[in-house]
Amino acid sequence: MLDVDLADELAELVGQLRGQLLRHHAAGTWAAPGGATARPAVDPEHPTAQADLGTGSGFTGTASIAALDAPVEPIEDTGAVRTPLGRRSLPQVRAELGECTRCKLSGTRKSIVFGVGAEDAPLMFVGEAPGEQEDKRGEPFVGPAGELLDKMIIAMGWSRQSVYINNIICCRPPGNRNPQPDEVAACKPFLEARITAIAPRIIVALGRPAANTLLGTDAPISALRGKFHDRNGIKVMPTFHPAYLLREPDRKRDAWADLKLVMAELARLGIQAPGTPRA
Numbered sequence: 001m002l003d004v005d006l007a008d009e010l011a012e013l014v015g016q017l018r019g020q021l022l023r024h025h026a027a028g029t030w031a032a033p034g035g036a037t038a039r040p041a042v043d044p045e046h047p048t049a050q051a052d053l054g055t056g057s058g059f060t061g062t063a064s065i066a067a068l069d070a071p072v073e074p075i076e077d078t079g080a081v082r083t084p085l086g087r088r089s090l091p092q093v094r095a096e097l098g099e100c101t102r103c104k105l106s107g108t109r110k111s112i113v114f115g116v117g118a119e120d121a122p123l124m125f126v127g128e129a130p131g132e133q134e135d136k137r138g139e140p141f142v143g144p145a146g147e148l149l150d151k152m153i154i155a156m157g158w159s160r161q162s163v164y165i166n167n168i169i170c171c172r173p174p175g176n177r178n179p180q181p182d183e184v185a186a187c188k189p190f191l192e193a194r195i196t197a198i199a200p201r202i203i204v205a206l207g208r209p210a211a212n213t214l215l216g217t218d219a220p221i222s223a224l225r226g227k228f229h230d231r232n233g234i235k236v237m238p239t240f241h242p243a244y245l246l247r248e249p250d251r252k253r254d255a256w257a258d259l260k261l262v263m264a265e266l267a268r269l270g271i272q273a274p275g276t277p278r279a
Contacts, residue, residue, distance in 0.1 A: 090119050093193040103186035105171035111138035115166030122271045124200040127167045128209040129179050135172035140165050145242040156263055157273025164198050168213050207241030225258055237262050
């Protein structure tokens with residue numbers, strides 16, 4: 001008799017779980033935070049209601065087992081893209097950023113420089129901060145360093161439109177000074193949200209500040225470049241910032257060696273550049 005009671009109880013619990021999952025599925029929810037949550041009301045006419053409520057004043061194993069065997073009702077396709085909890089689309093992230101006043105840079109900037117490129121790009125470039133030209137135009141890497149970055153990307157067989165380009169912070173620091181820790185901290189959640197939304201396979205970190213922020217280290221770029229680093233399953237290749245390469249053109253050869261490693265890894269992953277890479 002005890003074994004029968006335990007079997008009935010197990011069936012009840014499984015039926016309840018199945019009903020809860022169906023409700024989440026119908027609501028477009030694909031993940032939920034941990035911890036106890038309030039139990040939602042149950043429609044008694046729903047096919048899984050008996051799995052949740054039982055019959056009469058108590059549960060019965062028969063009702064629960066029947067609920068387990070009931071077919072799953074199809075969910076009407078509205079054509080809307082469902083975004084899992086914790087992951088937003090780029091437009092959603094931009095809307096959440098708004099006309100940001102989360103740090104003091106909001107008082108000196110002209111534009112919020114969010115990012116540009118493909119929303120499903122397998123390759124992302126992350127710099128440090130917008131400069132004067134970027135602040136004027138509201139787009140990352142459009143000054144002399146941006147022109148060099150475009151040439152680097154084209155040489156890899158990609159384009160500005162097929163990769164994603166952004167910075168650690170979205171506002172220009174006065175005088176192009178280095179971003180301060182509180183400014184990086186205020187903007188980092190939006191960088192993380194962009195990375196999550198795009199889910200790139202490889203990130204190229206341009207310069208020490210970008211590499212240090214992404215990898216949580218204070219190592220110099222010379223010690224970081226030339227090899228991949230893992231960041232939550234995403235490969236990160238630190239290399240020299242294009243602005244540095246304009247000042248030190250002899251280091252372009254080293255930067256190209258880093259990018260060739262990126263090209264080889266993308267090829268190994270089966271990701272083909274849309275253009276013809278330079279040898």
